[in-house]
Amino acid sequence: xxxxxxxxxxxxxxxxxxxxxxxxxxxxxxxxxxxxxxxxxxxxxxxxxxxxxxxxxxxxxxxxxxxxxxxxxxxxxxxxxxxxxxxxxxxxxxxxxxxxxxxxxxxxxxxxxxxxxxxxxxxxxxxxxxxxxxxxxxxxxxxxxxxxxxxxxxxxxxxxxxxxxxxxxxxxxxxxxxxxxxxxxxxxxxxxxxxxxxxxxxxxxxxxxxxxxxxxxxxxxxxxxxxxxxxxxxxxxxxxxxxxxxxxxxxxxxxxxxxxxxxxxxxxxxxxxxxxxxxxxxxxxxxxxxxxxxxxxxxxxxxxxxxxxxxxxxxxxxxxxxxxxxxxxxxxxxxxxxxxxxxxxxxxxxxxxxxxxxxxxxxxxxxxxxxxxxxxxxxxxxxxxxxxxxxxxxxxxxxxxx
Amino acid sequence: xxxxxxxxxxxxxxxxxxxxxxxxxxxxxxxxxxxxxxxxxxxxxxxxxxxxxxxxxxxxxxxxxxxxxxxxxxxxxxxxxxxxxxxxxxxxxxxxxxxxxxxxxxxxxxxxxxxxxxxxxxxxxxxxxxxxxxxxxxxxxxxxxxxxxxxxxxxxxxxxxxxxxxxxxxxxxxxxxxxxxxxxxxxxxxxxxxxxxxxxxxxxxxxxxxxxxxxxxxxxxxxxxxxxxxxxxxxxxxxxxxxxxxxxxxxxxxxxxxxxxxxxxxxxxxxxxxxxxxxxxxxxxxxxxxxxxxxxxxxxxxxxxxxxxxxxxxxxxxxxxxxxxxxxxxxxxxxxxxxxxxxxxxxxxxxxxxxxxxxxxxxxxxxxxxxxxxxxxxxxxxxxxxxxxxxxxxxxxxxxxx
Numbered sequence: 001x002x003x004x005x006x007x008x009x010x011x012x013x014x015x016x017x018x019x020x021x022x023x024x025x026x027x028x029x030x031x032x033x034x035x036x037x038x039x040x041x042x043x044x045x046x047x048x049x050x051x052x053x054x055x056x057x058x059x060x061x062x063x064x065x066x067x068x069x070x071x072x073x074x075x076x077x078x079x080x081x082x083x084x085x086x087x088x089x090x091x092x093x094x095x096x097x098x099x100x101x102x103x104x105x106x107x108x109x110x111x112x113x114x115x116x117x118x119x120x121x122x123x124x125x126x127x128x129x130x131x132x133x134x135x136x137x138x139x140x141x142x143x144x145x146x147x148x149x150x151x152x153x154x155x156x157x158x159x160x161x162x163x164x165x166x167x168x169x170x171x172x173x174x175x176x177x178x179x180x181x182x183x184x185x186x187x188x189x190x191x192x193x194x195x196x197x198x199x200x201x202x203x204x205x206x207x208x209x210x211x212x213x214x215x216x217x218x219x220x221x222x223x224x225x226x227x228x229x230x231x232x233x234x235x236x237x238x239x240x241x242x243x244x245x246x247x248x249x250x251x252x253x254x255x256x257x258x259x260x261x262x263x264x265x266x267x268x269x270x271x272x273x274x275x276x277x278x279x280x281x282x283x284x285x286x287x288x289x290x291x292x293x294x295x296x297x298x299x300x301x302x303x304x305x306x307x308x309x310x311x312x313x314x315x316x317x318x319x320x321x322x323x324x325x326x327x328x329x330x331x332x333x334x335x336x337x338x339x340x341x342x343x344x345x346x347x348x349x350x351x352x353x354x355x356x357x358x359x360x361x362x363x364x365x366x367x368x369x370x371x372x373x374x375x376x377x378x379x380x381x382x383x384x385x386x387x388x389x390x391x392x393x394x395x396x397x398x399x400x401x402x
Numbered sequence: 403x404x405x406x407x408x409x410x411x412x413x414x415x416x417x418x419x420x421x422x423x424x425x426x427x428x429x430x431x432x433x434x435x436x437x438x439x440x441x442x443x444x445x446x447x448x449x450x451x452x453x454x455x456x457x458x459x460x461x462x463x464x465x466x467x468x469x470x471x472x473x474x475x476x477x478x479x480x481x482x483x484x485x486x487x488x489x490x491x492x493x494x495x496x497x498x499x500x501x502x503x504x505x506x507x508x509x510x511x512x513x514x515x516x517x518x519x520x521x522x523x524x525x526x527x528x529x530x531x532x533x534x535x536x537x538x539x540x541x542x543x544x545x546x547x548x549x550x551x552x553x554x555x556x557x558x559x560x561x562x563x564x565x566x567x568x569x570x571x572x573x574x575x576x577x578x579x580x581x582x583x584x585x586x587x588x589x590x591x592x593x594x595x596x597x598x599x600x601x602x603x604x605x606x607x608x609x610x611x612x613x614x615x616x617x618x619x620x621x622x623x624x625x626x627x628x629x630x631x632x633x634x635x636x637x638x639x640x641x642x643x644x645x646x647x648x649x650x651x652x653x654x655x656x657x658x659x660x661x662x663x664x665x666x667x668x669x670x671x672x673x674x675x676x677x678x679x680x681x682x683x684x685x686x687x688x689x690x691x692x693x694x695x696x697x698x699x700x701x702x703x704x705x706x707x708x709x710x711x712x713x714x715x716x717x718x719x720x721x722x723x724x725x726x727x728x729x730x731x732x733x734x735x736x737x738x739x740x741x742x743x744x745x746x747x748x749x750x751x752x753x754x755x756x757x758x759x760x761x762x763x764x765x766x767x768x769x770x771x772x773x774x775x776x777x778x779x780x781x782x783x784x785x786x787x788x789x790x791x792x793x794x795x796x797x798x799x800x801x802x803x804x
Contacts, residue, residue, distance in 0.1 A: 181618025198617070202664055213772060214653040215600070215678055215746035216583025221770070226654055230635045233628075251616040252628055253664045255657060262604055262655045262674035272664035276617055344617035368619060 001104055002390050004383045007096040010045065011382070014038060014076065014092060015084040025373025028078040030116035030125070031059065031153040035077050039160065042076060042091065042113055049099040051111060054165045057136055059115035059157040060126045062165050063098065065108035070393060071170040071356075072097055073112035074177060075126070075348060083178075083375020087117055089363070089382065090176045097390045107397035110170060114348045121150040127348040130167070131355050172322050172357040172396075175349045176389050178377055182368030183341060190384045191330045191338035192362030193323060196278035197350050198247075198342050199315035201287060203273050204308030205294055207232070209301070211259065211267025223303050225269035226257055232297040239289050243282065247342050250275040250286070278315045278342045316350050319357030322396060326361055329391035334384050361389055403506055404792050406785045409498040412447065413784070416440060416478065416494060417486040426486040427775025432479040432518035432527070433461065433555040440478050441562065444493065444515055451501040453513060456567050459538055461517035461559040462528045464567050465500065467510035472795060473572040473758075474499055475514035476579060477528070477750060485580075485777020489519055491765070491784065492578045499792045509799035512572065516750045523552040529750035532569070533757050574724050574759040574798075577751045578791050580779055584770030585743060592786045593732045593740035594764030595725060598680035599752050600649075600744050601717035603689060605675050606710030607696055609634070611703070613661065613669025625705050627671035628659055634699040641691050645684065649744050652677040652688070680717045680744045718752050721759030724798060728763055731793035736786050763791055 018026045018034030028034040039061050043053045046063030054062040061076075074090025091113045098109040115126030121142040128134040140151035179185075184192050209223030233252060240250065254272040275286050291307065298305035330338035341362065349358040363385040366376045420428045420436030430436040441463050445455045448465030456464045463478075476492025493515045500511040517528030523544040530536040542553035581587075586594050611625030635654060642652065656674040677688050693709065700707035732740035743764065751760040765787040768778045 179618065180615055181620070182614075182623050183618075183620060186623065200617070212584075212770065213582055213747060214651065214655055214676060215602070215748070216581065216585075216772075217651070217746070217770060218583070218585060218648065219651055220648070221584050221588065224653075226657065227635070230632045233632045234636050246620065246622070249616065249619070249621055251626075251664070251667060253616055253659070253666050253668055254662050255628065255659055256662075257655070257657055260656050260658075262653070262676050264655050265653060266655055274616060274664050344619070345615060346617070368614065368623075370615065370618075 002096065002100040002387065004386060007092060007386055008379060008382070010095065011088060011092045014088050017041070018078065020081070020373055022373040024084040024376065026078045026082045026084055027080065028082060029080060030077040030118065030120045031156045036156050038076050039113065039157070043160065045095055046111060049095060050102045051098060054162045055157070055160045056130065056163065056165050057154070057161055058126045058129045058139065059154055059160070060130050060165065061113045061160070063095070063111040064169070065098065065110045067108055068169055068171050069108035069110040070396065071110045071112055071173045072389065072393070073114070074175050075115065075117035076113040077116055077118050077120070079118050079371050081373055082118070083370055083372060085178045085375060085377055086180070086370055089178055093176050093386045093389055096386060097393055100390060101393065106394055109393060117348050120144050124346060124348055124351055125150070127351040130165070131351040133351050133354060167355045170356055172319060173349060173352045174322055174359045174361065174389065174392065175347055176361040176363070176385055177347060178370060178375070179362040179365045180345055180370035181365065184362060184364035185366055185368060187339070189337045189339055190334040190363065190381050191388055192341045193326045193330055193338060194318050194343045194360035194362060195323070195340050196318060196342050197316040197347060197360070198276040198278045198344055199280060199283050199313055200274065200276045200346070201283055201310060201312040203310045204270055205273050206268065206270045206306045207298060208268050208304040208306070209266070212265040214263045214265050217265055222265050223301060225266045225303065228297055228301050228303055229255065229269045229271055231301070232294055235297060236290065236293050239293055240286065243285055243289065248275070248277045248282065249344060276344055280315055313346065313350065316353045316358070318359045322357055322359035322392070325392040325396040326359055326388060328395055329388040332391060333387045361385060404498065404502040404789065406788060409494060409788055410781060410784070412497065413490060413494045416490050419443065420480065422483070422775055424775040426778060428480045428484045428486055429482065430480040430484065431482060432520065432522045433558045437479050438558050441515065441559070444478065445562065447497055448513060451497060452504045453500060456564045457559070457562045458532065458565065458567050459556070459563055460528045460531045460541065461556055461562070462532050462567065463515045463562070465497070465513040466571070467500065467512045469510055470571055470573050471510035471512040472798065473512045473514055473575045474791070474795070476516065476577050477519035478515040479518055479520050479522070481520050481773050483775055484520070485772055485774060487580045487777060487779055488582070488772055491580055495578045495788045495791055498788060499795055502792060503795065508796055511795060519750050522546050523555070526748060526750055526753055527552070529753040532567070533753040535753050535756060569757045572758055574721060575751060575754045576724055576761045576763065576791065576794065577749055578763040578765070578787055579749060580772060580777070581764040581767045582747055582772035583767065586764060586766035587768055587770060589741070591739045591741055592736040592766065592783050593790055594743045595728045595732055595740060596720050596745045596762035596764060597725070597742050598720060598744050599718040599749060599762070600678040600680045600746055601682060601685050601715055602676065602678045602748070603685055603712060603714040605712045606672055607675050608670065608672045608708045609700060610670050610706040611668070614667040616665045616667050619667055624667050625703060627668045627705065630699055630703050630705055631657065631671045631673055633703065634696055637699060638692065638695050641695055642688065645687055645691065650677070650679045650684065651746060678746055682717055715748065715752065718755045718760070720761045724759055724761035724794070727794040727798040728761055728790060730797055731790040734793060735789045763787060
């Protein structure tokens with residue numbers, strides 16, 4: 001039977017591995033001593049729950065139920081300055097639901113803690129390899145910021161590796177996660193049932209004008225690259241208004257002027273243009289408007305524009321059956337205090353969706369804060385999330401895979 | 403008698419000191435071996451011209467005529483990557499005019515090459531000390547980018563120092579300089595008679611919003627510091643339109659976002675705000691609008707704004723008599739090919755104006771280029787400038803000081 005106290009106790013115990021000493025924060029990067037110790041402890045908890053422990057070469061740790069099972073979980077590695085719940089919540093809630101299912105003869109539930117979701121080496125690296133998105137050989141060549149290759153780092157877990165874990169045994173994947181945004185907290189709601197993981201597009205744009213003396217160059221003879229960025233930004237915001245939805249986001253987060261000096265008219269400006277939306281067509285339409293607006297701005301100002309490589313990930317729709325089960329459970333556990341919402345951030349579920357139906361569940365982030373020691377969620381909301389996950393698993397028994 | 407060939411020969415010889423090997427460019431920073439060698443050679447040319455050589459503690463080098471004289475000159479130190487004419491033109495044209503005056507019994511003309519106009523240590527450092535703007539003790543404490551104090555660097559010229567040079571012997575100062583901007587070149591004109599050295603105001607402005615995840619933070623809940631800068635810039639350009647003249651300039655040349663990452667909504671933006679105009683009241687009015695617009699922008703977006711220290715220099719009007727002499731000479735030497743114009747850049751004349759009447763004369767900069775090895779001016783225009791300077795000196799004999 002579901003035991004919220006046991007769940008919270010395990011969640012707090014997990015944060016003792018790599019505890020930062022600041023708030024409840026943790027420093028538990030992929031393959032670090034703290035991360036390996038945490039996974040060793042998790043393996044023990046999985047065994048205690050009657051699950052078979054398996055660990056692949058990347059260090060993705062599984063607790064397997066017998067026969068076809070629903071997979072629940074997330075990741076237990078953390079950001080360099082991480083919160084106690086980011087990933088950990090999904091792993092420990094999975095463990096508790098699996099335990100309760102075992103104890104009460106419920107449907108088989110397996111548990112996973114993926115490795116390096118936080119991208120010490122790549123991006124959602126462990127689940128990317130497990131899902132076939134990235135080969136182990138390519139992953140081994142990735143380096144962290146200090147230049148250490150992943151191949152060397154994962155040696156720290158060699159003693160835990162049992163072999164490959166076949167995804168065919170799982171009929172679906174549900175990941176519970178903190179929202180990492182302000183929507184639920186601002187609205188005073190407890191539960192977010194994810195509709196889609198949004199797609200993302202990212203591209204650097206460069207305006208090239210003419211570097212000049214800021215004292216002696218009259219305004220009408222300038223080709224100021226910063227002015228181009230400002231004009232582009234204003235026009236883009238205006239042109240997007242009939243294209244976007246309230247959930248669409250777009251951001252200029254990075255800008256670099258050259259020569260970036262107070263007395264010199266900037267001759268060049270490079271900036272990042274990122275946009276996210278759950279609809280592939282909208283992403284493409286936005287790209288068209290971005291390129292068109294940048295070209296038009298450059299033309300108007302007599303300047304040049306160039307575009308860097310477009311990087312991106314497509315949107316991932318959540319499985320309707322699993323999502324339906326989560327919505328039904330949310331309506332029972334948290335009536336009038338839940339909503340449907342997109343996930344604006346990338347998760348392991350993005351990669352796992354290549355293999356099986358996936359769904360996600362959010363609980364609030366206080367102040368929308370994540371990727372910081374101050375990350376937190378009220379325990380009553382953590383428990384509500386646990387109950388929704390558990391109810392959805394019991395409601396979806398019978399499977400979604402044909 | 404004025405000898406343009408001799409003038410050009412000396413100008414080309416000066417550029418051999420610290421010749422960069424790229425175009426006609428020079429690397430001749432204040433107090434460097436090349437700079438000291440150049441000043442040693444200049445001292446010899448001054449003696450050859452019948453002038454008494456004097457050099458103060460800062461390394462400002464003078465060639466003095468007897469009795470009250472008109473002072474002409476500029477500086478012979480260069481930018482780290484300098485052009486052959488920036489400063490050098492004013493020094494060598496002064497030398498030629500002084501020589502011709504001596505030879506033909508014209509009015510007494512003294513010559514100066516100020517030290518460290520380019521600001522290896524301060525800003526127009528040599529003339530700042532000579533004019534009393536900056537004490538020698540304070541100047542000695544200034545450091546270059548490598549941390550060397552000026553006191554140590556000027557030791558390289560110790561053997562040339564003769565003592566203080568009394569400014570009371572000069573009845574005025576005329577500095578010929580390259581325009582360092584595109585106006586004359588674009589208009590196909592030869593001569594610019596300077597009306598004012600514009601005043602300058604410089605201030606950092608900081609917008610503080612809220613750093614956030616660029617995927618999970620809805621647009622309506624953002625406080626994006628880059629958006630604040632963009633909105634401020636747009637509004638400022640609009641509000642300035644009824645306040646400025648075609649000669650007014652304003653520039654955002656430097657911007658620094660925090661954390662300056664593609665996936666993070668910028669929580670802070672610091673940028674430089676610089677504006678220049680010949681009218682003190684306009685400078686003050688622009689400051690009022692800048693502060694008001696920044697406050698309004700912050701208020702509209704629910705963000706904070708703070709202002710750094712306001713730095714500035716007041717406008718300097720050129721002496722009407724000396725300027726009149728230059729205008730008359732320009733009308734003779736370059737009819738229909740001259741204009742009145744402000745100097746958008748700071749010069750030694752700014753400091754010298756504290757002591758005596760000053761005036762300035764410009765020749766074109768090809769492509770408006772300066773502070774670069776490619777800096778250049780057609781020799782026919784250099785000679786036209788020389789002739790205007792010479793004619794103005796002869797026309798202004800009789801003095802402007804009471």
